[in-house]
Amino acid sequence: NAGVTQTPKFRVLKTGQSMTLLCAQDMNHEYMYWYRQDPGMGLRLIHYSVGEGTTAKGEVPDGYNVSRLKKQNFLLGLESAAPSQTSVYFCASNLRDSRKYNQPQHFGDGTRLSIL
Amino acid sequence: ELKVEQNPLFLSMQEGKNYTIYCNYSTTSDRLYWYRQDPGKSLESLFVLLSNGAVKQEGRLMASLDTKARLSTLHITAAVHDLSATYFCAVDIAAYGGTSYGKLTFGQGTILTVHP
Numbered sequence: 377n378a379g380v381t382q383t384p385k386f387r388v389l390k391t392g393q394s395m396t397l398l399c400a401q402d403m404n405h406e407y408m409y410w411y412r413q414d415p416g417m418g419l420r421l422i423h424y425s426v427g428e429g430t431t432a433k434g435e436v437p438d439g440y441n442v443s444r445l446k447k448q449n450f451l452l453g454l455e456s457a458a459p460s461q462t463s464v465y466f467c468a469s470n471l472r473d474s475r476k477y478n479q480p481q482h483f484g485d486g487t488r489l490s491i492l
Numbered sequence: 493e494l495k496v497e498q499n500p501l502f503l504s505m506q507e508g509k510n511y512t513i514y515c516n517y518s519t520t521s522d523r524l525y526w527y528r529q530d531p532g533k534s535l536e537s538l539f540v541l542l543s544n545g546a547v548k549q550e551g552r553l554m555a556s557l558d559t560k561a562r563l564s565t566l567h568i569t570a571a572v573h574d575l576s577a578t579y580f581c582a583v584d585i586a587a588y589g590g591t592s593y594g595k596l597t598f599g600q601g602t603i604l605t606v607h608p
Contacts, residue, residue, distance in 0.1 A: 418601050432593075480527075483535040486534060
């Protein structure tokens with residue numbers, strides 16, 4: 377029972393390079409989220425998805441794109457990485473009926489990304 | 493815009509002492525979450541608080557919610573070293589049953605260090 381799995385766990389990029397972070401969940405959750413965590417700022421929502429084929433912007437979407445081609449996967453892309461995107465990225469998932477069942481979001485272990 | 497503020501941001505405690513972490517939020521909401529994060533690790537759900545006056549306890553931690561005051565507290569009783577971690581509160585943006593898609597707004601986090 378893996379839960380939420382993020383790939384890769386660490387990555388160093390040069391400014392201008394592109395990359396994709398993968399999030400996979402095996403709990404059949406409809407909702408998936410990408411957050412970034414920076415010191416002193418908590419977690420901030422980048423993008424989210426409420427089902428296969430859907431995506432929406434969160435609080436800090438600029439510089440990122442996402443796709444949800446399969447229900448179990450949520451991809452976060454950086455087209456042209458910038459030093460300001462150095463951060464720890466967390467993926468999370470939850471049931472559509474999370475409010476009904478009082479379920480909290482389930483988080484992955486994070487991806488530590490450094491942009492030089 | 494919803495704002496979530498935690499106080500204090502840094503807390504150094506002696507073992508055996510009691511203390512409280514405060515979480516204030518700016519917009520009406522009906523549910524609040526507390527998470528724990530160990531260094532370099534993922535977020536672990538501690539409490540889900542659903543209604544005004546809700547109180548939940550797990551071991552040496554007790555959380556409460558006052559939706560009228562827009563305030564939640566996390567009380568630590570007789571602290572032990574194993575409680576050293578960062579604690580986050582997070583608010584579900586939807587107000588009273590509205591559709592939020594489970595999006596969360598996090599506080600900055602409180603870094604708790606418990607000394608012998």
